[in-house]
Amino acid sequence: TPEMDDMIYQSSQKKNISIGNNYSSDKKSLENSFDSPIIPERSEPETDAKERFNPQAEYQRLKAKRQKPLGNRKKSKLEAELGQFTDDASYYKAHGGTAFKRGFNASKSKELRLKQNLERKATILAELDKLRGHV
DSSP: OHHHHHHHHHHHHHHHHHHHHHHHHHHHHHHHHHHSOOOOOOSSOOOOHHHHOOHHHHHHHHHHHOOOHHHHHHHHHHHHHHTTOSSGGGGGSOOOSSHHHHHHHHTSOHHHHHHHHHHHHHHHHHHHHHHHTOO
């Protein structure tokens, strides 16, 4: 029927208009958002980058801070040895780097083991301080 066709045509025209209006309003809001970019505020005053960066001072700082691989390995080994002395009972146990040292220390009296382990802990702490640069 012609009336039905006319109604369908008019409803489709309204949809196109509403879609077109939404699109144009979306486009306008996007255009407005790009017109004024958000600029972050700087807390520091702007200075020349060459004035802030001193290569010689940076070289000296990095050279002094550099850790050598062998020193790091020795530090970690000493820290692991120090970890053996976690509680009071561990001072009476036979500690040593090799099986011979552990067996030899086990043959000593408990008082002698305690004294030797205390000396060993003091030596380890002194060596760690020396490696860390606290001396």
